Amino acid sequence: xxxxxxxxxxxxxxxSGEADKVVALKQEEAARRNALTVxxxxxxxxxxxxxxxxxxxxxxxPWTGRSFEDAARDQGVRVFGAEKFVVGxxxxxxAVRISLTGPETLDSVARGLSVLNSILKNPGPVPEGIL
Numbered sequence: 001x002x003x004x005x006x007x008x009x010x011x012x013x014x015x016s017g018e019a020d021k022v023v024a025l026k027q028e029e030a031a032r033r034n035a036l037t038v039x040x041x042x043x044x045x046x047x048x049x050x051x052x053x054x055x056x057x058x059x060x061x062p063w064t065g066r067s068f069e070d071a072a073r074d075q076g077v078r079v080f081g082a083e084k085f086v087v088g089x090x091x092x093x094x095a096v097r098i099s100l101t102g103p104e105t106l107d108s109v110a111r112g113l114s115v116l117n118s119i120l121k122n123p124g125p126v127p128e129g130i131l
Contacts, residue, residue: 027051033100033109040113044120046098053101056082057116059094063123068096071119077112078102 013019030051037046037055048055057079059068065081072079079099082092098116103109 030100032106036106036110037098037100037113040110040117044117048100054097054099057096057098059096060120061094064094065092065096068094068119071123072096072116075115075119077115079116 045058046055065083069081079096082095086092
């Protein structure tokens, strides 16, 4: 059972319009972060929704999701290789999932995306990923 206090608070937010305001603010911030992603990762293949909380970045050969995840982590940026999301015997695509809402500020998002862009443009030796 949902605690009665939680139900009362949710009902108050809905009836007062506060819930709609919170949703609108979150969508506006997500839209800003997605626009920044389009700007910084221009020229690379990625997909997501204009107000989504994450994007999928398709990686060029010879990257795997895991090897790119490792390279990004070495540069202080956390992304998740597609290998973490596949089920069964499905082969993972060479992609990583980038959270746009994990960082607290827009500047932090920009710094992280810039690091990822730099890795893509200047890969150096590609780390071996674990398949």
